Amino acid sequence: MNDKPKADAYVTGASEIVTGLSEDPARLVRTNKASLAIKDDRILSIGPTCQVEAEVDVSAATVIDVAGKMVAPGFVDCHTHLVFGKSRSREFALKMTRTSSEIEAMGLDIGIPASIRMTRQTAEDELFASAMDRLSRMQRHGTTTVESKSGYGINWPDELKMLRVNQRLADAQPLDIVSTFLGAHDFPPEIDRNRQPERTRYIDTLIQEMIPEVAESGLAEFCDIYCDDGYYTAEESRRILQAGINHGLRAKIHTDAYSGIGGSALSADLPAISADHLNHTSPAEMKAMAKAGVVGVILPALDFAVAHPRPVTPRPMIDAGMTLALGTNLNPGNWTESMRFVILLACRNHGMSLEEAFLAATIGAAKAIGCDTEIGTLESGKKADIQIWDIPEFEHLIYRMDFNPVVLVIKNGRIVFDNDRS
Template sequence: MPSLKLININQLVSYNSETKGMEIRENVEIAIDDGVIAEIGYKVNGTDKQIDCNGKLVTPGFVDAHTHPVFLNGREDEFVMRLKGVTYEEIAAEGGGIINSVKDVRRASENELIARVSSRMDRFLTLGTTTIESKSGYGLNTDSEIKSLKVIDEVNKSHKIDMIATFMGAHAIPPEFKDSTDEYVDLICNEMLPAVVHQGIAQFNDVFCENGYFTIDQSRRILSKGKDKGLIPRMHADEFNDSGAAKLAAEVGAISADHLMHVSNAGIEA
């Protein structure tokens, strides 16, 4: 006997395994048994516990495949600047952007960040998102990157939403390494990645491969090192320029290459 039934569904959007596409069914009910969909039909097996959907649309939970949820304060002012034509690079050159968030995350306690991230997850869930890929990357030193991933791990355990963790120590060059970027890459490869893998708090390893951030060679090194340790590669690729990052993503077997606003035809083919 199902433990829950959803009734009065106007339209149900689901996946059709035969056509491998979207399927829309009208005026159906859903029976759920112990958290698993047991039956979909015009009249499903009965149970006393039911939710009246009042003729609304029902969909599977949304999946957000690219998020950076571990930060203290928003950067809405920078969004307004972007709308006025100021570039991402210009904002970063003035100490804004990623580095602006890094300052806050480094000084924040783990409990402060857990509270902020939990609140954001409440909002995600309200809007129908049930799974999110969750990157670190606003710590940019070993302690703060580990802290960020621990926050993701703790919220994932306590919240209804599913959070899939990505280590992104290679999100930007921190100020203390601005004149020695290869030394920061050494830190990622020799200290951060081993610490992340030892604690088992990430599934993926992401790099921002872009002019002013990480070069092709640096990105290859970081992604290969992570892959050797069992972390699946991901990339921020060709966002501002065609740097060849999409081709590198294919080379290292990245599960995703995100942004791609300036990807070349060769990058797409790769």
């Protein structure tokens, strides 16, 4: 009698399976001539082919023969501004040769205020359609889970509009969408942020009205804020993030991008689930974040896009014991949809090894959104979120610069992208 569990799908013929392990986010596991069995949306068994076939009945399974290609977990993009109105392409091109003040003198809005204006002016259906288009390309690049922030509304109607788009995206396509409320990405452009009464009034609105509405509606899992010079102070950030925590929203923080004003220390004190950017984070703050279990999310594509004067340095964070994650920071000023490109930049420009960068783009990123028990590695019991690469060896992931190695993507146990049929 065959009492082995029966698989629905059987991924076999791989030259190698590359993955991390849940219990050790710094360990890369590479298994040659391996296979993987799937039941419903979960991995039943993974490992050498003889082991999988001994553990699982694959006789009636749909065979997915990957013919000598490489198998890896789907990428987890843990920091995006996926939903936005229009583009800032002209601003970006002008910045190659002109300063921000020169561009503003030409009558152009730039930066976050430009994105706020364009997003407010864009109807919800158009925001949804453009985000769907970006998501389809992210999927083709091997991403299977995407965190999506609001933050270009900076008033309740438009923040709500963005959060509704996140919900519609989650319902309309196969990738998992993790929604984050970022009503404190900036101050409303119609107020004077340097006048304390106006500044305080908006913060009170966030704490007393917007955060409770977000929590009650269930439209977000996280509350985020931009803590940096010219934006929110560390004390203001504490008030806002604590209000989110009090309403069941876990804390995230953009901080130390252009100055160190205490945001990283705050992330350790709360603690936040992640602190993102970290260009100006001190060694003492790194140690505190490591001790508190705060994931450091670094954004190499942003540093590249803005020619950052102080690019992030991951090595001291790794040495301090921090878990690191990578994100695209997809936004109108840094239109990046490929996590493989981010891995390449992390290695070439920021001194990470390929193994460290890959783990940061999978299990590290899953930890940054609290999903590491479900995704981020290929292990029995986890979701079958898988990408297949047509490359001869792992190192080609960064060796070949301008290409996409992904030929097949499986999400929740189902094929959602097949390059041979696209």
